[in-house]
Amino acid sequence: MFISRNGYFPGGGGAIMELARCRGIAAAIVLFVTGTALASETPTQTQRVQKALDTWLAERSPVEGVTGIAAYVSLGAPGPNIEAFAGKTGRADDDPPVDQNTLFAMGSTSKSFAAAVILKLEAQGLLSIDDPVGKWLPQYPAWGSVSIRRLLDMTSGIPNYSETEFISRSWVEQPKRDLTAEELIAAAYPDGSNNLPVTEGYHYSNTNYILAGLIAAKATGKPYQELVRELVIQPHGLHSTFYSPGTYPPEVIARLAHGYFENTACAEYQPPDCKESWNKPMIGRDVREDSTSWAQAAGGAISNARDVTRWMRAVFEGRVVPPKQQAEWMSMVSTKTGEPITEISEEHPQGFALGLVQGMIPGGPAWFYQGMTLGYRTLYVWYEKDGILIAVQTNSQPNDEANKLSEAAEAIHAAIKAQ
Template sequence: MIDVPGSAQAEGGVAAMRCSIRRSGGRGGKRLVVPATVAAAVVSGLTTAGCEAGGSHAVAERPAPTVTASLRSDLEKYLDAHGTKDHFSALSLRVTHADQRPDISVGAGTTRYGGGGPVPGDAMWQTGSNTKAFTSVLLLQLEAEGKLSLRDKLGKWLPRYPAWRDVTIGQLLSMTSGIPSYTEQRAFLEDFGADPSTRFTPERLVSYVRHLPLGAAKYAYSNTNYLLAQMIVERASHDSYADRLTARIIRPLGLRDTCLPPECRPDTASRMPTPYSTQSILPTHVNKPLPPLGLSWAQGAGGLVSSLKDLTTWDKALYGGRLLPTAQQRELASLISMKTSKHITTVTAGDPLGYGLGVVKYAHPAAGTVWFYEGATLGNRVLHMYFPKSGMVIAVAVNSSVEEDTLPDLAGTVYKTLSAHDAHDRS
C-alpha cells in the first residue's frame, strides 16, 4: 500500500490487508445502486408429474449459481453496502488458478460515481504499494548480478543524504530504516492538495523529510524507503527506473497493461475508473475526482498502473520464484515481525503479520498462510492474496481510498465463495 496519513489501516486479520500496511485518509459519499447483471445458468421450472386427481407436482430444483454468478453477487452486495459511504462506483475482481481452470474476471458498478459505463473487464487501476515488490525485485536482480548488495549503505549509493549514510538497502526494503515517510508530512499534503497534477521528482518528495530526525531501526512503514530504493536502482543500473521496469519485468512477463506514468499509452486513462478522494487530509478534494495518471507523487513506492490480469500474472511469477535466483527469492521472503520488529522464520496465530521485501505474509485464520498486499493511492485500492498451497491468486480493486477500509472483508468473502464452490464440486 502507499502509506497516507489518516488511514486506520488494519494490520491484522483478513481485515488487515493494506497498500501501506499503515495508511490513511478520510472518506464519505453517496450511494450508487447498480442493477444486477443477469447470472448465467439461472434456470427454473415447474413440471407436472401427474395429471390425475391427487397427482403430485414436482418442482425442478433451481440449479446452483455458477461461481462467476456468485462472485458477481458478492461484488454487487459490497457495492450496495459500502458504495455511498466510501464514495466509489467501480469494483473489479480477478481469480487465477495454477491448474487448467479458466481465470475468472468479474466487475460491478460504473466507471464514475453517478454515471459512466459498466466497468470493463480490462479496466486499469492505480495499484499503489503493490509497486513496492517491483522495486524490490529490481534491486534483488541487481544484487544477483553483483552490481550491489542489500548490505550496502546509503552512504555508498546516495551520499547526498549524509544523515542516513549508515542505513542499508535491506533496511529500506524491510521498512526498518527509521526514515520518516514523506506522505505523512503536512507540507507534502498541502502541495498535492493545491494541485494533484503536480509533477513531483523523487528528490522533491524526499526533501519533505530529509531534515527530520532518523527514528529507531525497527519496523515502521515509510514510503520514503522505496523512493530511495528507486534512486539506487537508477544509480546502479545507469538507467531510468521506468526503463528498468520495462526491460526486466514488464516485457519479459508480457504485462501489456502495466506502466509507470507518464510512460503510459495514450488510451490508458480512458480505461481507468475515475479515482475519488474521500481523504479528510485533502479537504478540498473530498468526494471529488483525481487525475487517473497523476501519480508522480508515488513513483517507485506506489506509482504503477495495471490491470488485474497483469497483476495476477505478476503475482504468480513473483511468488512462484520465476523472477529471482534462489538466494534472492529467500531474501524477498525473509520476514520482519510487524508486531515485534524481530526477524521471524514464519508467521503464526500469535504473530500473524510478517513484512518481507515489499511483500507481506499473513497467518489467515481460515485460509492458512498467504501472501498479500493492499496498495492504496489517494484514489484507488488494489488488494491481492496469493495462496502458496494451491497457487491461486485473488485480486480486487475499487476506485476510492478510505480511512476505515473494508476491502479485506470483500477478499475474505470471495475466498469463502470460492471454497464453497470447490467443496460443492468435490461432493
C-alpha cells in the first residue's frame, strides 16, 4: 500500500477533502522557463503546460485532498526546460504558494538511489549483484540464499514490512519515532510469531531495499546515508535532494510541502474481509513533521521536480554507471510472472528492472515510476522516443482509485507535443 507504487496507473503492477480546505489554490501560481527557444514558441508552450497543471489541480483537489502541484519538463540540453507550479503548500490560509524552493517526498522513485549505489559498488569490485544475502547479512539465515539482484527486481519472495500491523501502529501511535533498519526488517522476518506469506515470482516488497541498503553499508563500512550523498547527490548536482534515515532537520522540513494522508485502504496483511484499515486514525493528518525512518532505502528521500528529472535523465542516458552495470540496471522481469523479459509486450505489459519500471501508457511504452508515501506522491515519465522527461509532485496520498496524478503527466506531455 505504501511506497509501493511501481505502476503508472493506480493499482498497476505493485499497486501505485474538501474544496473548502483547499481554498485559494487558484491564486497561487508561479512559472519559470529556462533554456533557449524561439520567443514566439516558448510562451505558447509554457502557457499550455501551465494550463494543464491548473486544470488538473482544480479538478483533483476536492477528490485527492491536494493543495498544490509542481512539475518539471526536461527537454534535454540546451533546453528549453519548463518549470511550473500551481496551488499552495498546505491548507492553512497563510501557507505560501508552491514554488521552486518547495520539496516533496520522493517515495519509491528514490529506490533508484539504492540500485545506483549497489551497481556503483559492483563496478568498483566491492560486491556482485549475484552475491547472496547471507554473504553480507548472515543474521538473516531465512533469506541467506537470496541474491542482491532478486532483492532489487522484487523476486526475492521476502514479505513487505510496510504492510504489517507493527508499522501501522508506529505511524498511528508514534509518528515521530525514528525506527532503525533492523526494526523494519524484524517486522517481516519469520521468527515463529508471524505468518507472513512467502511469495513466488514478482512481489513488491520494501524489505528488499532495506536489506540492499544494509548490504551496501556492510560492503563499504559507510552508512547508507553517506553513500547516497557521495555516489548520487554530489556527483549529479542534486542541490535540492536530501536523504536521511530518520527525522529530517528543520531547514529541510521548512521547505517541505505539508503532506496529507487520505488513504482508507486496508493493508496487504490485514484479513481479506477487512472492513477498516489499521491506518484509519491517520486520515486527514498532516505528516510533514513525522519521521520518515520507516522508509529509508526503500523510499525515504526528499527532492523537487527539477532534481528528479535531472537524476532520472542521467540514469536513462547511461551517465551514472558503466555499460555493464547499465545493462544490469535495465534488465527486467515480468510483473506477471517474475521471469526475465527483454521487452514488454501484450503478454507481459509491464516489466520491473532494478528500481525502475517500464510499461504501456497512452502513447506507447515508457519508463516511469510513481512513488507514494503517507502524504506525498512523485511521478516521473521518460518519453524516450520524444526525448522528454516529465516529473510531477503533489502533497497527498489518496486511495488508488482516486489517484490520478498520471493524468497530470499525460496532460503536460500533450501540451508539449501540441502544435
